[in-house]
Amino acid sequence: MKLDAAEVQEMLAGDPHMLLVDVRTQEEYDTGHIAGAGCMPVEDICDCLYDEALAERGLDAIANARGMELSDDASVIVLYCETGEKSAQAVQHMEALGYVNVYDAGGLIDWPFDVVTTDEERAVAAALAASANVAQETAPAASGCACGHDHDHGDSCCC
Secondary structure, three states, X not given: OEOOHXXXXXXXXHOOOOEEEEOOOHHHHHHOEOOOOEEOOHHHHHHOOOHHHHHHHHHHHHHHHOOOOOOOOOOOEEXXXXXXXXXXXXXXXXXXXXXXXXXXXXXXXXXXXXXXXXXXHHHHHHHHHHHHHHHHHHOOOOOOOOOOOOOOOOOOOOO
């Protein structure tokens, strides 16, 4: 089934268990992809002769990076490429292997929303990790106070 960009954007916002897969090469993916997408080239998908091989070859890793586990019959998988040709081919192959919730989002050439590079995603992840570490290091000691001040007024703080 073919989805348009607005449907994909809605799914991205509303379905935390959706798996978004860019089926272009790693190099193409690195230069610009939809935020939150994983990469599994169409050649890797179409070389697989059964559904477990797809999971082992890359879908499990993409799902795990999103904090989820892949369920062949329940996970919604949305594929895209540059023009829509490779994603259509990959969807057709996955359906032949028994996947029922796999969709074609077409090509990035029709994607009206922002894309990110792998370097940008890494920089954001590093900044988030650094700010989380700083927040953890500078967090006040537990004093029973929700405001974090070191004074003894329990949970009834008015700070």
